Amino acid sequence: xxxxxxxxxxxxxxxxxxxxxxxxxxxxxxxxxxxxxxxxxxxxxxxxxxxxxxxxxxxxxxxxxxxxxxxxxxxxxxxxxxxxxxxxxxxxxxxxxxxxxxxxxxxxxxxxxxxxxxxxxxxxxxxxxxxxxxxxxxxxxxxxxxxxxxxxxxxxxxxxxxxxxxxxxxxxxxxxxxxxxxxxxxxxxxxxxxxxxxxxxxxxxxxxxxxxxxxxxxxxxxxxxxxxxxxxxxxxxxxxxxxxxxxxxxxxxxxxxxxxxxxxxxx
Amino acid sequence: xxxxxxxxxxxxxxxxxxxxxxxxxxxxxxxxxxxxxxxxxxxxxxxxxxxxxxxxxxxxxxxxxxxxxxxxxxxxxxxxxxxxxxxxxxxxxxxxxxxxxxxxxxxxxxxxxxxxxxxxxxxxxxxxxxxxxxxxxxxxxxxxxxxxxxxxxxxxxxxxxxxxxxxxxxxxxxxxxxxxxxxxxxxxxxxxxxxxxxxxxxxxxxxxxxxxxxxxxxxxxxxxxxxxxxxxxxxxxxxxxxxxxxxxxxxxxxxxxxxxxxxxxxxxxxxxxxxxxxxxxxxxxxxxxxxxxxxxxxxxxxxxxxxxxxxxxxxxxxxxxxxxxxxxxxxxxxxxxxxxxxxxxxxxxxxxxxxxxx
Numbered sequence: 001x002x003x004x005x006x007x008x009x010x011x012x013x014x015x016x017x018x019x020x021x022x023x024x025x026x027x028x029x030x031x032x033x034x035x036x037x038x039x040x041x042x043x044x045x046x047x048x049x050x051x052x053x054x055x056x057x058x059x060x061x062x063x064x065x066x067x068x069x070x071x072x073x074x075x076x077x078x079x080x081x082x083x084x085x086x087x088x089x090x091x092x093x094x095x096x097x098x099x100x101x102x103x104x105x106x107x108x109x110x111x112x113x114x115x116x117x118x119x120x121x122x123x124x125x126x127x128x129x130x131x132x133x134x135x136x137x138x139x140x141x142x143x144x145x146x147x148x149x150x151x152x153x154x155x156x157x158x159x160x161x162x163x164x165x166x167x168x169x170x171x172x173x174x175x176x177x178x179x180x181x182x183x184x185x186x187x188x189x190x191x192x193x194x195x196x197x198x199x200x201x202x203x204x205x206x207x208x209x210x211x212x213x214x215x216x217x218x219x220x221x222x223x224x225x226x227x228x229x230x231x232x233x234x235x236x237x238x239x240x241x242x243x244x245x246x247x248x249x250x251x252x253x254x255x256x257x258x259x260x261x262x263x264x265x266x267x
Numbered sequence: 268x269x270x271x272x273x274x275x276x277x278x279x280x281x282x283x284x285x286x287x288x289x290x291x292x293x294x295x296x297x298x299x300x301x302x303x304x305x306x307x308x309x310x311x312x313x314x315x316x317x318x319x320x321x322x323x324x325x326x327x328x329x330x331x332x333x334x335x336x337x338x339x340x341x342x343x344x345x346x347x348x349x350x351x352x353x354x355x356x357x358x359x360x361x362x363x364x365x366x367x368x369x370x371x372x373x374x375x376x377x378x379x380x381x382x383x384x385x386x387x388x389x390x391x392x393x394x395x396x397x398x399x400x401x402x403x404x405x406x407x408x409x410x411x412x413x414x415x416x417x418x419x420x421x422x423x424x425x426x427x428x429x430x431x432x433x434x435x436x437x438x439x440x441x442x443x444x445x446x447x448x449x450x451x452x453x454x455x456x457x458x459x460x461x462x463x464x465x466x467x468x469x470x471x472x473x474x475x476x477x478x479x480x481x482x483x484x485x486x487x488x489x490x491x492x493x494x495x496x497x498x499x500x501x502x503x504x505x506x507x508x509x510x511x512x513x514x515x516x517x518x519x520x521x522x523x524x525x526x527x528x529x530x531x532x533x534x535x536x537x538x539x540x541x542x543x544x545x546x547x548x549x550x551x552x553x554x555x556x557x558x559x560x561x562x563x564x565x566x567x568x569x570x571x572x573x574x575x576x577x578x579x580x581x582x583x584x585x586x587x588x589x590x591x592x593x594x595x596x597x598x599x600x601x602x603x604x605x606x607x608x609x610x611x612x613x614x615x616x617x618x619x620x621x622x623x624x625x
Contacts, residue, residue, distance in 0.1 A: 001368055003367070007364065007367075008353070008364065011356065012355065091348075092353060093351070095350075095447065097315075097317060098316070098340055098345050099365055100336050100340035101368050102337070264312075264317070264318040265317040266318065
């Protein structure tokens, strides 16, 4: 079933358009920076961007910081929101279930394919950003955010953990969207539901009055991977981020399963 | 093949299906009739494990549903409320996806060989019995491809090529839906409005296909509101109204004589006098050349003899039989209609099937 879902993912033009757009935004930013030579001043603008002009090796991290707050979650929410509700709206859900494909199995396959998409998207963004960064800005040993230099080998695992962290954060989004997708038969409503939850979280995160709940918001630690580029690495926020997402993932996947497994399929 | 006992489904306060007892035997071409909103589709969905019953039991192929869905459903082909496909893929790619999505293996209980029954219609040549229609487990990639070819040819979609389903007409989608239902050579076909969107030729082809399948031992459960369709092909039928079973019997029995005989003759006055003299006979509607006679126990042939002996020139004597439409309209109420006062109260009409013991 996983292979079938994978085939559906890769035969769908939408998948590749989304990934191309995701990789396109950082590329556009890089070209603009290169042409104008005007970078954000240090400490302003998206993370890392001020240093990118001097060193392209930092661009993958900068690119992830660019797409992570808005673009990537939207793509993931649309994909995961479409997973069950999309099948319902094309009328294919009932035919899959009577084929028969077990409901739990279907849900797991959908989730697995979403994970594949998230990793694919994050990796493509990182790889394209590295290529573009190296080409436009050249690669030097990384200066860490704290000032010291990071060795190339060191930079590799830091980037790898960054990719994993971003993917894990997106899995949280996917879990919420998947749950929404089992509730409604409209893929649009499911994606919007998940996005509404994220926007709410981001708004609360900016609000001082919500200080008490901030550490538990799903989006609060999204950009904590910046800490991975400090020496020594500041693990506190990153590990908190992993843990918070794990709770959201478990709760919403559980809810999605409980809802879908007992639902009357009337689509 | 299908048996339900007291099957009930409530959606909130609405009782969609109310204590339904269905019985479909192996080899039946079973018609499932009812007005819109009478619970037909909900019942079909419950049979397939898509909707969970509020109470009551379902057995399909002798196994409880939805508990035994994994064993039962691989042997069931279905079309529920119109076909569903991925619009950006070709028909062939769609069938391949559905084929690959489910369990690859053979049905766990291979069906016993069915007694060969005569297939109505012109004898089919050997060419129309492709090898893969034998009930064998075939799932190598080549066999899968061939099976898809066969099933597409069978519904008249050979040569649609690589066009995406998006570009199909309604009729073509309906055919593709049937192809998907037939793909695994099911023992039981559950079809909900299979001729929707087809032109008269297409309807005829589908009807012939169903009769042929039934002739080969496939049991067909056909839910429809096209009464003519059911009347033409089905051997047994059930009629539901507002979620309740109002009749279940062989189609012939449902269409039993009304007890009226229509006599056409130029000698209408003599005929009326002679008929009225028979015991228990009431005269009905009378036209210049036709007379309706209600026979109460009198055999139509006795009436005929009396008329002929009396010198009446009988041009035509017809034992009136209701159409399925008459039966349907008598037994059911349209949605929102007031209850019919003339509707006989009492238990639903249950058939005494000659070939079923008990």
